[in-house]
Amino acid sequence: MRLDRREALLGTFCLCCLPTLGRAADFKLEEVAPGVFVRRGVDQDATPSNLDAIANIGCIVGRDAVLVTESGGSLADGQWLRQAIKAKTDKPIKYVVLSHVHPDHIFGAAAFTADHPTFIGHAKLREALQQRGEFYRTKLSEVVGVDKVGPIVMPTRAIADAGEVDLGGRVIRFKAHGPAHTSCDLSMVDTQTGLLLPADLLFVARVPSLDGSLLGWLKEIDVLKAMGAAKAVPGHGPTSVDFAGTSADLVRYLTVLRDGVRAEIKKNGSIETAIKTVGQDEKSRWLLFDDYNARNVTQAYKELEWE
Numbered sequence: 001m002r003l004d005r006r007e008a009l010l011g012t013f014c015l016c017c018l019p020t021l022g023r024a025a026d027f028k029l030e031e032v033a034p035g036v037f038v039r040r041g042v043d044q045d046a047t048p049s050n051l052d053a054i055a056n057i058g059c060i061v062g063r064d065a066v067l068v069t070e071s072g073g074s075l076a077d078g079q080w081l082r083q084a085i086k087a088k089t090d091k092p093i094k095y096v097v098l099s100h101v102h103p104d105h106i107f108g109a110a111a112f113t114a115d116h117p118t119f120i121g122h123a124k125l126r127e128a129l130q131q132r133g134e135f136y137r138t139k140l141s142e143v144v145g146v147d148k149v150g151p152i153v154m155p156t157r158a159i160a161d162a163g164e165v166d167l168g169g170r171v172i173r174f175k176a177h178g179p180a181h182t183s184c185d186l187s188m189v190d191t192q193t194g195l196l197l198p199a200d201l202l203f204v205a206r207v208p209s210l211d212g213s214l215l216g217w218l219k220e221i222d223v224l225k226a227m228g229a230a231k232a233v234p235g236h237g238p239t240s241v242d243f244a245g246t247s248a249d250l251v252r253y254l255t256v257l258r259d260g261v262r263a264e265i266k267k268n269g270s271i272e273t274a275i276k277t278v279g280q281d282e283k284s285r286w287l288l289f290d291d292y293n294a295r296n297v298t299q300a301y302k303e304l305e306w307e
Contacts, residue, residue, distance in 0.1 A: 027053070029084050032233060032240040033193040035061045035170070037088060038069070039081065040239050041104070043206050043287050046143045051076045055104040055200075055235055059085050060190055062167020065094040068117070069188070069197055069233070072108025074140065075150025079111040093117050095165055095172075098155055099199035099235070100182045101128035102211070103136045109153035120165070121155030122176045122184035129154060159186060175227075177201065180217035181209070189227055196229035196243060204237025204246045207286035208253060210296040214303055218254055221247055253282050261300045271301045 029037035038058035046052040052073025058081070060067045066085060072078040085093065096112050098121040099105050106129070109119060133152040141149045157163075159176045166172075170192045177185040180201060187198040200209070201220060210217070225247065232243040260278035263269075275294045283289045 027080065027084075029058055029088060030239050033190070033195045033231070036069075036190060036193065036195055036233075037061070037085075038233055038239040039084070041073075041236060043236070045288070045291065046073065046104070046140060048144055051144050051148055052104050052107065052140060053077045053080070056233060056237070056239060057081055057108065058233075058239075059088075059093075060167065060170070060172060061089050061091060062170035064091065064168025066091050067095040067097065067165065067167055067172055068093060068112060069097055070099060070105050070108075070199065070235075071096055071112065071153075073104035074107045074144055074148050075110050076144070076148040077111075078108025078150065081108060082111045082115075094167075095120055097121070097186065097188065098125060098153070099187075100185050101125060101132060101136075102182065102200065103140050105199065105235070106153070107137070107140065107150050110150035113153065118165075119153055119156045120163075120174065120186070121158060122186045123158040123160040124184040125155050125186075126158065128182070128184045175223070177220045177223065178216050179213035180220040182212045185212070185220070187224060189229060194229055194231070195240075196224065196227060196232040198224055198232055198234070200235035202232055202234040202237075202241075202243070202247060203250060204234040204241050205287055206236040207282075207289045207292045208250060208296070209292050210254075210257075210299045214254060214258055214300045218251065218258070221251055221254075249285070253279070253286070256282055257296055257300050258304070261297060261304050265301070265305055271298060274301050 027039050029039050032038050038056050041054040041056050042050050057070035057072050072081050093115040094117050096117045096119050159174045161176055164171050164173045172188050174188045185201050189196050229243050256279050264274040275297045278297045279293050
């Protein structure tokens with residue numbers, strides 16, 4: 001699926017939020033830290049076969065309850081995750097995190113409604129879902145089939161700045177971020193292991209997708225660094241990474257984007273010229289670069305043009 005020019009310029013749809021669920025047999029929950037299980041998403045965009053299983057999803061198991069770290073990219077993806085969790089533990093699923101508005105992170109939520117969990121999201125997530133949710137649902141339905149997408153699930157607990165939940169001797173702390181990857185990014189830290197789960201504020205290997213604020217994203221990476229985590233679970237990429245090194249890669253790409261777009265604007269270069277030239281030295285370092293860099297440049301140009 002490709003965006004038309006109008007959709008790209010408006011920034012209304014992010015394909016990184018639509019994947020390909022390879023066969024369920026190919027997936028597994030990997031224990032990346034004690035009691036923290038993650039399924040790696042495929043490095044693709046949404047396709048009929050992958051059912052939008054492109055994001056890293058999983059759970060944290062406490063003494064008394066389970067928290068779902070990401071719900072999955074479709075109803076089918078969420079159903080896979082729920083079944084996988086039930087095979088790991090009989091503890092109740094009490095919390096499901098909706099880390100931001102993009103489809104690969106929210107459409108699995110409906111698979112968990114029978115558990116009656118608290119759906120946790122950024123304070124601005126509801127508004128973002130009201131604005132984009134049905135559009136995303138329609139587009140994803142065209143790829144994977146309407147019966148496999150699932151309904152939109154709204155957050156039932158909103159995090160405006162910070163918050164926490166206790167899974168039974170295991171506290172998970174949340175941080176609501178300013179505009180960055182999107183307008184409603186939520187990260188969390190497992191205090192038992194010190195593991196950071198920044199969702200799509202951290203891309204590894206797969207090229208980042210800019211849908212919020214370039215300058216804001218650079219700022220929020222500093223906020224994540226201040227949390228002091230050594231290890232992290234990125235929204236896309238390996239299930240557990242060294243945060244310092246991988247965040248440095250992300251900062252490099254975003255900085256190249258910022259400086260390149262600013263240079264084009266300064267010499268009165270057009271957005272079309274910027275799209276063709278900015279960031280090209282980064283191409284060999286990222287998967288799906290050709291699918292997203294032009295859109296990222298477009299978003300950056302719109303943000304920086306009047307600074």
